[in-house]
Amino acid sequence: MGFLPPNVSSFGHHIDSLFWIITIIVGVAFIIAEGIFLYFIIKYRKKDGVKAEYVAGNVWSQTKWVLIPLAIVIALDFFVDIKTHTAWSEIKGGLPQNQDLKIRITGQQFSWAYTLPGADGQLDTDDDIKKTGELHVPADTNIVFDLEAKDVLHSWFVPALRLKQDAVPGRTIRGWFKVTQPGSYEVMCAEICGVGHTIMKSTMIAHSKEEFAQWVANGGSDTAPGAGGADPFADMAKNLFASGAGDAEKGKALVTAKACMACHNLDGSKTVGPTYKGLFGSKRTVTAGGQDKEVVADEAYLLRSIYEPGAEVVKGYPPAMPPQKGLVSEQEAKDIIEYLKTVK
Amino acid sequence: MSTNQTSHHQMTFVQKYIFSTDHKVIGMQYMITGLIMAFLGGFLAYGFRMQLAFPGEAIPLLGKMTAGQYNEFITMHGTIMIFWVAMPVLLAALGNLLIPIMIGADDMAFPTLNMISYWVFFLSTVVLIASFFVPGGAFAGGWTAYPPLSANGYTAHGWSVGLGGNLWIIAVALEFVAFLIGGINFIVTTFNMRAPGLTWFRLPMMVWMMLSAVLIFMFAVGPLIAGAAMLLLDRTVGTGFYNPAAGGDPILFQHMFWFFGHPEVYVILLPTIGVLAEVMTTFARKPIFGYKMIIYATIGAGFLSFVVWAHHQFIAGIDPRMATFFSITTIMISIPFSLIIFASIATLWKSSITLSTPMLFALGFIGEFLIGGVTGIYLGSSAFDIYVHDTYFVIAHFHYALIPTVFFGGLAAIYFWFPKFIGRMYNETLGKVHFWLTTISFNLVFFPLFFSGMAGEHRRIFDYSMWKSLMTPEIMNIRIISTLALIVLFLSQFIFVFNMIKSALSGPKAEKNPWKSNTLEWQADSPPPHGNFAQTPVVHRGPYEYSVPGRSEDYWPQTSAN
Secondary structure (H helix, E strand, C coil), X not given: CCCCCCCCECCHHHHHHHHHHHHHHHXXXXXXXXXXXXXXXXXXXXXXXXXXXXXXXXXXHHHHHHHHHHHHHHHHHHHHHHHHHHHHHHHHHCCCCCCCEEEEEEEXXXXXXXXXXXXXXXCCCCCCEEEECEEEEECCCCEEEEEEECCCCEEEEEHHHCEEEEECECCCEEEEECECCCEEEEEEECCCCCCCHHHCCEEXXXXXXXXXXXXXXXXXXXXXXXXXXXXXXXXXXXHHHHCCCCCHHHHHHHHHHCCHHHCCCCCCCCCCCXXXXXXXXXXXXXXXXXXXXXXXXXXXXXXXXXXXXXXXXXXXXXXXXXXXXXXXXXXXXXXXXXXXXXXX | CCCCCCHHXXXXXXXHHHCCCCHHHHHHHHHHHHHHHHHHHHHHHHHHHHHHHCCCCCECCCECCCHHHHHHHHHHHHHHHHHHHHHHHHHHHHHHHHHHHHCCCCCCCCHHHHHHHHHHHHHHHXXXXXXXXXXXXXXXXXXXXXXXXXXXXXXXXXXCCCHHHHHHHHHHHHHHHHHHHHHHHHHHHHHHXXXXXXCHXXXXXXXXXXXXXXXXXHHHHHHHHHHHHHHHHHHHCCCCCCCHHHCCCHHHHHHHHHHHHHHHHHHHHHHHHHHHHHHHXXXXXXXXXXXXXXXXXXXXXXXXXXHCHHHHHCCCCCCCCHHHHHHHHHHHCHHHHHHHHHHHHHHCCCCCECCCHHHHHHHXXXXXXXXXXXXXXXXXXXXXXXXXXXXXXXHHHHHHHHHHHHHHHHHHHHHHHHHHHHCECCCHXXXXXXXXXXXXXXXXXXXXXXXXXXXXXXXXXXXXXXXXXXXXXXXXXXHHHHHXXXXXXXXXXXXXXXXXXXXXXXXXXXXXXXXXXXXXXXXXXXXXXXXXXXXXCCCCCCCCCCCCCCCCCCCCCCCCCC
8 A cells, every 4th residue: 555654653553554454344344335235226227017025124034134234343343443442552542661752842833843852861951952843853762742832723743653643722742652764754734723834844854863862962953063164055145146136026926825925924014924024135133043143134144044944033033934945946045035125 | 284375376476485484485495595505615625626736826717826715715615515505405405395295284383483594594694605705804714613723813814803704603603593493493393293194103214314413403503602602702802711821721612513513414414314215215116124223223323423522633632541432432333324324225125226316316325425434434443543634534534424415415305306396307317417427526536535645645735835745646646636526526516507497497397296206295286385285184104115015006105095
C-alpha cells in the first residue's frame, strides 16, 4: 500500500497493523455483502408470469439469515475494539517509564514554536533552545512533549510518526513519541486555525544521538558558534539584484497567492505581523539571539526575513512566521521585495 | 377529522401557494428551497475544488481565490449541505409531504404552525445568504465553528467585526426554531391523526422513521442551541464561556456541538431508510424483510446515537481513558445499521425487481452507503483515528455516508412520489441517465480521496504547494480527477432539473396508483386536493402486503377490505 507514508515512530506499527486488520475484515465483509446484493439484483429481475415469494422475515427460519451474519459482525467489532485498545493505550494512554528528553511545543497563528532544554537538560532555564518552524530531536529517544496553544486550536500532526494531537489554549497536553530513523519530516497543523492555516508548517529534523548532543552543545546550531563567515543574505541580495530590478507586479500577485497578507497588511495597522507600509528602507528594532539591535530594512534584511524569519524578529511581534525556504524561490523573493519597495 | 375541501376554491394565489397551510404546498416549498440551496452548496464545492486542482489559477466564473475566500467557501458548503439541504429536503419536505397523507389525515395537526415553520426557515435562509454580503464576508471558521477561532469574530478577511459569523449563528438558530415547530407537528400528527385501523405496526416505515428522526432531533438539539447562544455572547458582549483566559473552556463547545452533531447524522439517515422501505417493497413486489426487527433496531440506534459523540474528539485533548468507551459504542453503531442493510438485501431475495429510476437510486443508496459504513470502522477505532482524523479520509468517509443518504435517498423519494404530488409522470430515460452519471461521477469524486487521506493530506488547506509529501504526481492526479468528476456530478443535476420542470409541465398524466403500491397516499388523487381524501380511509392491513399467496394481484392496498 504505497499511500501510507513510511513509519518512523516506535508505535506507528500499531496504527499500520490496525489499518490492515480493519481493511481485511471490512474488505471481506464488504465484498460478500455487495456480491450478494448485486447477485440478487441480477437474478431476481422481473420475469413475466413469475411472482415474488411472500417472505416477511418475521420467523427465526428466515431472520437467521440476517441475525447470524449480524452476530459475526458483532464478534468482529469486538476484535477491532480489543486491537484498538491495545494500540491506543501505548500511544495515548500513558507515558513511557524512561523519559529521556522533555520539550515544549506551542501552536500559534501560524507556526509551531519549539522549546528544548539546553546543555543543562532542564526546561525553563536560561540556556533553553527556542526555534520556530524547526524541531530538532534525537532518534531512538523517548521524547515527552507538553503541547500548548497561544491563541486558537491547532493540531500537531506528523504523518511519519502516525501522531496527531490537538493543542488547546488554556491546557497543557502531555504526550510522547520516539523517532526510530534520523531524517527530516513534515509537521502540519490539522485543525483550521484561521486564514493562514495553510502555511502553518514546520519540519522535524531527527538527528542521531551523537549529532543531537553536538547540536545542543552548539546552542541549537549545526555549526559551532562563531564559525559562520559573512552574512549569506548580503551575498544573495548582491547576486540577485546585480541583474537589475525585480517585477513589482508579479510580487504584488505573489504576496496574495502565498497568503502573506494573512498576517501582514498594507495600511500600517498592527496585526499578527508587521505592516508592509513604509517597510523598505525603514529603521527597525529587532531581537536577534536574545538581544535587541537596530537594523535597516534593506534587500538583505528582507531576504533574511523571508527565509529565516526567526533570526531577527521585529520587537513587539511574536516569532510566528514559518521559514519560506523551499516555498518561495529566489526569483519570487526578488519580485516580492521589488513590490515591497513600492508600498509607501 | 374534517376536511376543508369546500373552502379551497375561494383561496387566492397567495393563500394557495405562498402563505399556504396545506402540508403538501409547505412540503414543496421546503423541497424547492432545499434543492436551490443544494446548487449553491455544490457551486461552492466547485470553487474550492478548482483551487485545489489548479492552485493559484483563475477559476472560471470566480476568478482567483484567496485563502480567506477558501475558508469561507468550505465553511458555507458544509453549513448549507447539512442544515439547508439535508434537513429541509429529507426531514421537512418529505415529512410534510408524506406524514399526513400516509396516515390518512387531511393535514397536519397544526396547519398554521406548519406555515410559520416554513417561513421561519425561509427567513433563516435569507439571513444565511445575506451573510455573504456583509463587510468581512461570510463566516469562515469551519462548519463546526470551534472556538476560540469562532469566538474571536474571525471572518475570511481578518479579525474585523465578524458580522458574518454572528449572522451564521442567528441563521442556524432560526432554522432550528423552524424544525422544532415542524417536529412538534410531526409528532402530534402521527400520534393523534392516524386513520381508523392504522395501528402502530401497520404504519409505513417512512412514518416510523420520520417520527424517530424528529424525536432524536428534539432530544439532541438543546445542548447545541445552548452552545450557540454562548458562542454568540462570547462574540458580541465579551463573555468568556470558551475563553480560557476568562476561565472558560473551548472544548466545552465541541461536546455541545457533537452531542447534537452525531445524532444529527441519524436524523438525516432515518428518513432515507424510510424511503428505501417504500421504494424497495414497491419495485421488488415483496414485504420488507423483518419489519419489526428494523423498527427495534432503529430505536436501539436512536439511543446509541447519544453516547458516541466523543469519537469526533479522540485527539481533541479529552481524557484518554474515555477513548475506549466511545470507541466501543461507536463501533456498536454498526450493529443496528448492519441489520437494516442486511434486511434490505434480504428483501431482494426471491423478489421481482423492476429497475425504475427511484429503485435505481434506492439500490444505489445501499451499494454506496456500505462504503460509508465500513470506512466508519476505521474512524471509530480511536487508535487508527489518531492518524486519519482531520484528513481527506474523513472527508471521503462522511461524503460516502451523506451523499447516498441525502442525494440518493432524496432523489429516490422525489422520483417515486413525483407522479403523486405533481400529477404527471417523469421521463424514465432521462431519470436513468441522471442516475448513472450521478453514480459514476460521485464515486470518482470521493473514492480517490480515501487514498489522499491515507497519505496524510490534512483538511481545509488552501494550497498544498508547500507540502512536498502531498505534492506527488499521484496525489495531484487525485485532486484533478476528483475535481473534474465533481464538475460532471454538478452538471448532471441539470438533467434532473430539466426532467422535473418539463415533466411537471407536459409529462403524461399520472393515475392514482402508477406503481401499484399499497400505502394510503396512492389511494388519493394525483395530485391530491387540499384535504387529501374525499372520505377518511379505513385501514385493514400492514403496508407491505405484496405478492400475498392466493391473490391474483401482487399488491394489496391497505384500504382494500378484501
